[in-house]
Amino acid sequence: MWMNLLLAIATLLLLAGAFGALLGYASVRLRRDDDSLVEQIDAVLPQTQCGQCGYPGCRPYAEAIAEGDAINKCPPGGEATIQSLANLLDVEPQPLDAEHGEEQPKRVAYIREAECIGCTKCIQACPVDAIVGAPKFMHTVIESECTGCDLCVDPCPVDCIDMIEVAKGIDDWVPPRPEDRPLTHEPVIATDQRPAGASA
Amino acid sequence: MGTRYDFPGGIHPPDNKQQSLQTPIRQAPLPAQLIVPLRQHRGDPGHVLVAVGDRVLTGQPLSEGEPGLSVPVHAPTSGTITAIGPHEVPHPSGLEETCIHIEADGQDQWCELAPCPADASTLERYDHLHRTGVVGLGGAGFPTRDKLQSASEAPKVLILNGAECEPYITADQALMRERPDSVIAGALALWQLVGAAQCLIGIEDNKPDAIEALRQAAEGTGIEIRVVPTRYPSGGEKQLIQLLTGQEVPSGGLPADIGVLCQNVATAVAVDRSLRLGEPVIQRITTFTGEALTRPGNIEARIGTPLDHLLFEAGLDPDQLHRLIMGGPLMGFDLTTTGLPLIKTANCLIAGTAEEFPDSPIPQPCIRCGLCEQACPVDLLPQQLYWFASAGEHHKAEHFDLFDCIECGACDWVCPSHLPLTDYYRHSKGVLRQEKKEQAEADHARQRFEERQARMEREQAEREERRRARQQAREQRRSGEPAEAGGTETGAASAAAPPGPDRETLIQRRDQARQKVEEAEAQLAEAREQTPEAVPKLERALNKHRKRLDAAEKALSDAREEARSC
Amino acid sequence: MLTSQRIMLWVMAATLPGLLALIHFFGWGVLISVLWCMGVAMATEALILWIRARPVQRTLMDGSAALTGLLLGLSLPPLLPWWIALVATASAIILAKHLYGGLGSNLFNPAMVGYALVLVSFPEAMTTRWALPLSLQETPLGLLDSLSVFTGLGSASVDAFTGATPLDDYKHAIDGAVASQVTAAPIYGDRIALGWEWVNLGFLAGGLLLIQRRIITWHIPVSLLGALTFMALLFGYDPDQSVPLGLHLLAGGTMFGAFFIATDPVSAATSNRGKLWYGAGIGVLLYTIRAWGSYPDAVAFAVLLMNLAVPFLDYYTRPRTRGHQRAGRGVPS
Secondary structure, rough: OOHHHHHHHHHHHHHHHHHHHHHHHHHHOOOOOOHHHHHHHHHHOOOOOOOOOOOOOOHHHHHHOOOOOOOOOOOOOHHHHOOOOOOHHHHOOOOOOOOHHOOOOEEEEEEEEOOOOOHHHHHHHHHOOOOOOOOOOOEEOOOHOOOOOOOOOOOOOOOOEEEEEEOHHHHHOOOOOOOOOOOOOOOOHHHHHHHHHHHH | OOOOOOOOEEEOOOOOOOOHHHOOOEOOOOOEEEEOOOOOOOOOOOEEOOOOOOOOOOOEEOOOOOOEOOOEOHHHHEEEEEEEEEOOOOOOOOOOEEEEEEEEEOOEEEEEOOOOOOOOHHHHHHHHHOOOOOOOOOOOOOOOOHHOOOOOOOOOOOEEOOOOOOOOOHHHHHHHHHOOOHHHHHHHHHHHHOOEEEEEEEOOOOOHHHEEEEEEHHHOOOOOOEEEEEEEOOOOOOHHHHHOOOOOOOOOOHHHHHHHEEEEEHHHHHHHHHHHHHHOOOOOEEEEEEEEEEOOEEEEEEEEEEHHHHHHHEOOOOOOOEEEOOOOOOEEEEEEOOOEEEOOOOOEEEEOOOOOOOOOOOOOOOOOOHHHHHHHOOOOOHHHHHHHHHOOOOOHHHOOOOOHOOOOOOHHHHHOOOOOOOHHHHHHHHHHHHHHHHHHHHHHHHHHHHHHHHHHHHHHHHHHHHHHHHHHHHHHHHHHOOOOHHHHHHHHHOOOOOOOOOOHHHHHHHHHHHHHHHHHHHHHHHHHHHHHHHHHHHHHHHHHHHHHHHHHHHHHHHHHHHHHOO | OOOOHHHHHHHHHHHHHHHHHHHHHHHHHHHHHHHHHHHHHHHHHHHHHHHOOHHHHHOOOOOOHHHHHHHHHHHHOOOOHHHHHHHHHHHHHHHHHHHOOOOOOOOHHHHHHHHHHHHHOOOOHHOOOOEOOHHHHOOOHHHHHHHHHHHHOOOOOOHEEEEHHHOOOOOOHHOOOOOHHHHHOOOHHOOOOOOOOHHHHHHHHHHHHHHOOOOOHHHHHHHHHHHHHHHHHHOOOOOOOOOOOOHHHHHOOOHHHHHHHOOOOOOOOOOOOHHHHHHHHHHHHHHHHHHHOOOOHHHHHHHHHHHHHHHHHHHHOOOOOOOOOOOOOOOOO
């Protein structure tokens, strides 16, 4: 009787030990490569390098996420980026942390050239070298390179930089979801009701 | 006749083609105003060559573009350029694009046309087509030059697409039955141009008049007229190729990959006229049909003619009009206004009444009945794609070959739950394309950021290096002449210090800051009453401006202090 | 043009030959049971729709609840007490359909969930009390008698009018007997199984109509019946040992299951190739449970088990999209 009990306990312990060792080995051997994880996270981030997340660029934030920081600190990426990060890291998506800013339509910087004094401060601030100009000469933004990060606005001593919403052309047009179109029939269930339909 | 092959699925909707075939092709009278969109093709808009106030002649190029990126447009009639600017164009988005407005002078005076020289090389001929603005007239608007050039070697089979499978549309049928000789001339021109071994014209068997006319015209030319059974979407490029050759165009590839070139019959006519006469694409045949028209038919009109002009010509009864569709009932899109111009890709305009095109019934849940799957001409699983697309799982839809969908709308037509399936696919594709574009932009920004990072590090290192070199030099010198070192250094420091801004600038800056604070306060007060959700944002902005004002005032007072103390 | 509603109506109409045969051979109980189940199904559906704040009338009009009730009523034994039918129908609508999100979202065939639930809960009433063919009842039950049995209000004992089905009877009786002895019993009639053969032929005819109307495809019924035939010929070739093929095909719920239950599109496999495997799986399971399990018929369990396998089948049976070299796989999740 005692013998049996001991045998059972010993067997269980042995099994536990064996499986524990196996799991431990697997977690070491099969651990996700940190570098590749940072790369993957970085690839998802929008690369505006705006620093709104509190890190000095997208890659530092990617490293922080890999270390376990929250995934909802990137306003330029918005919900789409949070969703991709959640998929990548297999965690629950969270709403955007308002502390770091709000999701806005894509904007680009525009220098009111008549007012520019040629101080080069914005050129130094631009993380992607999208501003051209020389000291004492007017600067201008290369629109196609601008990520809309806002970083040039504050340093400008004469406040001559505006953030302009990019006009959406036909090339940027995404056909709307059928639910989001004006209804061609009367609303059927509560979730069919759109604000516009409700007021009508 | 050749072996007949088949494609899966397909549907048999009522073809509704008779309404527009009662009369021969009519010429539309010249309108007083024309609106020519710069972009009437797949690609970028070209560069404008004319300015407001210029007088242009019929056929004169209005824009130019790099082959492979853009296609020029031409003046559809002689007249004066009155405006160049955004105007709504026929597109599902209803957005505006740059258009050139021409006031016609009514003389329709042609510019001198340059036919393609007889001794031109194939490439020169392709570029000639580009210069004369030839694009696919079947509906997609793919630049013809690019399509011809996509084949690295001569295709085995040249197929002219005269299937015209979508209901209501009869523009190609009218062309083939009334002008079979010009279709055959176009076919011969293309055949000679690409040097294919075989030239086939595919027509659905519901167009006996066109088949008969083409058969007679093609006698002795070696062109084969191939009749295919009527089944939508047999006129889809990939479907017609499959019907006539039994081969499948590889996913993501071009017909050229399997040695086939496919062109619409109307495009072939345009190619012939471009090469032989040097005539640019400035007119096309468009079907005007639908029960809201009292005089339906095929109308040949200049590109840029306002649609209301043409609808008037076709006898539109505005009270009856319920839906205005550009293209066919399955693949076309709704127009919300008639003030749009006719473009090169407009093969049909349907002015439907409420009885003819009733509002879509209320969609019901998908019951996975599989009717869509049986109708799909590319063997997709439409119900599965719908499942993913409607749930926003676009990547899963992509994994299920979303991009192989030709958006023919056969699944919509059979769906017993009246789901707008194709609209979901279009949305999903749009989201995915946008995502790819944004990803490319992000990758580009990352690359620039990293390069800048590297450059700054390099510069830092160089500065460090120089500083060390200077220090070394100084130390060497100091060991020689220790007395002089101090003097030079202070001199350099005072010279290096940036001169502060003068007092005027500071006052100006403070005033600007004060103005901004006042503006922000006013906005905030307004927002508190009207848009409370914007309040926190505005509060932040106000704080920022206040801080700036403080800083400006401090800078100014500092400067005054300094001035006084001096 | 087909609409969802018309699909449901066509399926209901296609059950008519089978339903008429059932009524003809097994009495009014069938009709009472069918009407009761349809009523309960629609009432339950209306209640749940109201709770879920969905449009009640419009959704009821799609006919899916009525169809579920009809199918359940056809599969439950006639003369089953009303409350068992109520439990089956209500759980079909609530558990199998609405808890998964309503029409189109259910993983399992609702009618079969309801059926299986009462089968395991009330095994005796469900397996040994199928109504005897009218011609074998001493005094055939009339409409009123059937109603009183159904409601439990009358004094009539149900045992006099019910018994095992031929499929069940053969399985047990063949132990220690030969085929001719077993089939001499009156419930087998002159041909295969009295009444049942006509019922199955009726459902077969209805099913062929559905295929002709393109409401269902041939894939599931053909592979199901094919697999069942194959299994019956492979393992049951000796009628002195086990149930013969004829009984498998024409007694019990085979044809009804093959054309009306297994073909429910919501819970079946998606692609044509998937449907072939799905149907074949049901056929094999059907034979397996009938031959070696303890239940006399097995349509419900076979269908529910294959419902479970549908995601797996869908993963591996995507059709080859035109323009691709080979078929893709499902979504790894």
